[in-house]
Amino acid sequence: MSLLKRIGEPGAGVGVPPTPAAGVRPSAPPAARPATPMREPDQARVAEIRRKVQERLIETIDPRSDTNNPNLIQRQVDELLSSVLDSEAVVMSRSERARLLEMILHDITGLGPLEDLLADPEISEIMVNGPKQIYVERKGKLQKTTTTFLNDEHAMRIIDRIIAPLGRRVDESSPMVDARLKDGSRVNVIIRPISLIGPVITIRKFAKERITVDDLIRFGTVTREMVDLLAACIKARLNIVVAGGTGSGKTTTLNILSSFIPEDERIITIENAAELQLRQEHVVTLESRPASIEGTGEVTMMDLIVNALRMRPDRIIVGECRGGETLAMLQAMNTGHDGSLTTLHANSPRDAIARIETMCLMAGMDLPIRAIREQTASAVDLIVQQARLKDGSRKIVNITEVLGMEGEMVQLQDIFVFEQTGVDENGKIVGRLRPTGVRPRFLEKFEASGIYLPPGIFGSGDRFI
Template sequence: MFNSEHNIFSPTTLNVSSIPNDEMRRLKQLLHNSLIDDMDNDDSLHLKKPIQLKQQLEQLIDLLPGQQQQPLNASDKALLIQQVIEELQGLGPISELMLDPAVTDILINGPFSIWVERHGALRKTTQAFDNDSHLRRFLERIVSAQGRQLDANNPMVDARLADGSRLHAVIPPLCTIGAVVSIRRFHHETISAETLVSSGFISQDILTFLEKAVIAGINIVIAGSAGSGKTSLLNVISGFIPNSERVITIEETGELQLHHPHVIPLESRGTNGEGNGEVSLRDLVKTALRMRADRIIVGEVRGGEVFDMLQAMNCGHDGSLTTVHANNPQDVINRLRSLAQMEEAAICRDTIDHMISSSIQVIVQVRRFRDGSRRVVSVCEVIQTAAITEVKPLFEFQQQPQTDHNHIVGQHVCSATQCQLSEQIAAKGFDVTELNSLFSEVDYALV
């Protein structure tokens, strides 16, 4: 399979043909078959040499005129060759979408319906697979290369594309319309703290607070829905971890991009075709505890690993970070409690609540608004009062009355006069003068 750096076509791909789509699909299949036949006769053809492959296809396409229903012009020939090479790259009809930096998600609903998310809005594209078999071959190439199976016995699979993008596929009998594929794009460009502030995602005061909290080893949970910016914020604030500390990251599929000199990335693994070999997130959290980790970062907690994560935070791994799907800070407490009790049913609720309140100090809530913008909407500290775990807002996003329904306007404000975390941070020997000053100054910048 080619790397993107070997692509001999410009990112601005040729996508207009004078040939009807059905005929282009037929010709593409003919050219593909001709290439396979030619490979049988010439073992010197190497698919990983795109220049030679293009030359080979140019020769083969000239042998097709007798099978064409109308002549091909130079542009049609170039497009046909491009599509065949993209098939061999394993990207097929979505290759052009994968080159678009504005695309964050690609959603394939059967062979003839492909949607993308750009700037927070879903749009249907003109791309399509030829048929169900074409879509299944596309999935087989990706899945089999990673030693996984997608069939009636294993109708769901998670995989990763060559560029790091995350793929999830479901096939019949679980889905009646055919194979359904969700691809979360992996963008290699680094999102800086300055970018988050200038875009209005976060205020400088909140960023300063999180910087002080991370340096001081405060445990932080970032909550929000899918695509709300949890991972982006986690990547940025993890950059505040001192370079002298050892960081171990734990994920199902690697998405974190930590800019730190001492990072050990761990990824979970599903079962193989025989149902063996699974390594869960919980297994990896336990492993990380034996690897002399100063900080443990779990990309997202969604199961029994919550209990082990809370234990780790209580046993000397200060400054751990994670994300969770939740709609508001109080829901974070409820969700963590539910996940922990699902795995450890024998432990009573009060014990779980005590673990949460003594482990999690800060909850950051992020949200994606209907205009596609993403923002931090609240930062809360977790406190224990009268045997009840509560969240106390420190910063909030105050939305302004709507004048433009296509654009959300508001401001990040400080909603507390003091922060109990200051005492914990001061007890660790850190200067809290700048931290305390944040709660006497309000940032009213409209964003």
Template sequence: MTTLKDQMARWKLSVKRPEAPFSPVPGQSQNVEAPASPSPSPAAKPKASSGVDYYATKIKLHQKLLTRIDLDSIESLSSEQLRNELGVLLASIIEEDAIPLNHQERTRVIADLKNEIMGLGPLEPLLADPAISEIMVNGSQNVYVEKSGRIHLTDICFGDDAHLMKIIDKIVSRVGRRIDESSPMADARLPDGSRVNAIIPPLALDGPVLTIRRFAVVPLQMQDLVEKNSLTPAMAELLSALVKVKSNILISGGTGTGKTTLLNILSGYIPSGERIVTIEDIAELQLQQDHVISLETRPPNIEGKGEVTMRALVKNSLRMRPDRIVLGEVRSAEVIDMLQAMNTGHEGSLTTVHANTPRDALGRLENLVGLGGISLSSKPLRQLIASSIHFIVHITRLNDGSRKISSIQEISGMEGDVITMQEIYSYRRTGVNPDGTVLGLFRATGVRPRVSEKIRTYGITLSDGMFDPGPGH
């Protein structure tokens, strides 16, 4: 892993944008929903009073700063001390060269250069905003963010594609991965656990594309979902009980619905005395228990060797004496090993899958087994699924950006060749407010789950009437 000293020794900006005026202070959203407003061209942004070329000035200061830094001495400084020292040094360089900057411009260029060296450059103001849940960089000039489920275009931009490429390389190199023309796609994570995906030319035709799915600094709890009206208190009570009594739970939903967030919340109900093994492509889960072993897949190296797949990690985890296995997402042949583990002594395991409905989730599990090259006829495979998965929790993202747990279903067994399920709770959409927010109701179906007797034997008392059908909430 590269050190700060190494990064500063080789970190060079390669911005070549002549005549580019100052842009507004970064981090302030234009509050324009995409794609209604196109990206503003650099020429459309207001000029600073001094008329100085911002990017040319930034390059000049950066290059001069690198000649003044003692790379050996910075190793003894903390991050905060180094940021302060960089600020003092940059201020003195601006004074010495008599660069005509007003107070706002001076403050911004010093902050930007600190971010270039210490952080992720123009992305730092966005990463500092806790209201932003997703950052989408579509080339060097178009940066979008998601706030409260809505997409907005920001005034943030990079100097050019080479500048953006350096930021991407900095991110992926932190986790020992690489991205270049021979391997133009990469997944990574930030120190706070945020998920990162990057894809670059020649696959991305309009320049490098970077997508960052933010994780909350303080992980969400079940009460937060209740307050956001993503589910009812009764649904939350049932889900927590299901985890405690070791029900195998499959969380299904589309992209961006919050499957990993819910998986992380549910895993918080696993008793602290149990040994938990988590397996993910990119480690994102933030389990709070003490006895947690986190495993992460590894992509092949430049020679195409050294890959460690999800399936290999699932197989290995079975030799690690886990009480519970938490699989970030099933995407391939590892599903068969996960199902067998759930069915042979590793009850209480959790995983997620992409699907549009709970029934589709079962079909997707079957398809994944087939895609893995495993020859198994339909009925035995469905019997394995029915005996391994106890509950399916489906999450839906509505068009106003809100997320709802739209269905909780218990798998009750087989009827002929069909897996049977009974719905315990559902969400029904009823309309739309004038402001675009979706109206709907959660309701109990009146079905009491078969697991309720098991819950009672664990000493857990469920609220009276929580399964009674009613007008909805």
């Protein structure tokens, strides 16, 4: 069955001139409206034509037709576009027409105006603030785009296309949702009535090509000495927390750290929305699930961590600790699951310890603060602090060892730190990632695992970036 009703049928929107009655001399046809050439950039005209085509599509589309046939869809949308251009007496160049057709096809089968932004390799984040305002992050800086949705309904159709395959929903009763795209990019959606400006979509893009250690060194995120140390920490099965603010690159760093895990180990990943991209073959990926509309079927991060302990893991990787699951993560680290990894939001290694305490209390268990601190000091070996600097660059600014308890406090010791020395003429921050000269106590674990690092790695001079 055809996707669209035949042009010219009642309701199709294209009229057929009436046949004059017998014996009546037909009047002279009205003067044809002169064609209006399309000239770049006539964004308003393009938007108007696009709106009319989409309205006609909604009216004429057959829900029983095969919308998975791209050739059929393209041919029939092309036919409808031609009829609209003729009725509006608009002349477009071949390239302009092809571009408009592509935009309409994206609305039908893809993610609409987001498609081009997702395809741009320089864009790392997309922020939709209502249908008429879209910002992107390009090379660490926010920029407003000329791309827009037609209206709230247009944006909601794209949102439904994102979350429907994941079995999730968003409506007035549940106006917020986390989701992911096919490539693993993270998506957050919030709609009316919580959002007063209309649908708000935030997409954290994943790079098409996986970022490697050499890329991080080239970007100035780390030095070769820091990479050698972190690789040794993974192989020696140290428990590591990657801390940082929003958009600082925690997940990227977690992916890099996980690449050092040996191939012969069983890895279980636990996330709210699966986005980790591990390179190993033996990986089990678990994802939490929100409650259904009836309030049943919820599977929390804590449920998954507890269950993962029964799955014979060699490593447990928790994408991000946000609440009471942190206590379960610490208990896993303290019960023979060495080499575990996780991330959390914190502005410094000291803040990371305080955040762990707060999130453990969110588990609802009446534990004294000292007991939580002792658990933390025993479980966590290393804190990798990530930051996004004012110029948009992302760097590891601290590699900090957790020494243990001294009195009532968890003791920390910096092994590498970033020191800013100035700003160049292009506004880029200039600084150095330097070793502090302190030899970490976990070197004993390295030696027990047969891992030996060059003696000068902890104090062989500065590395300017």
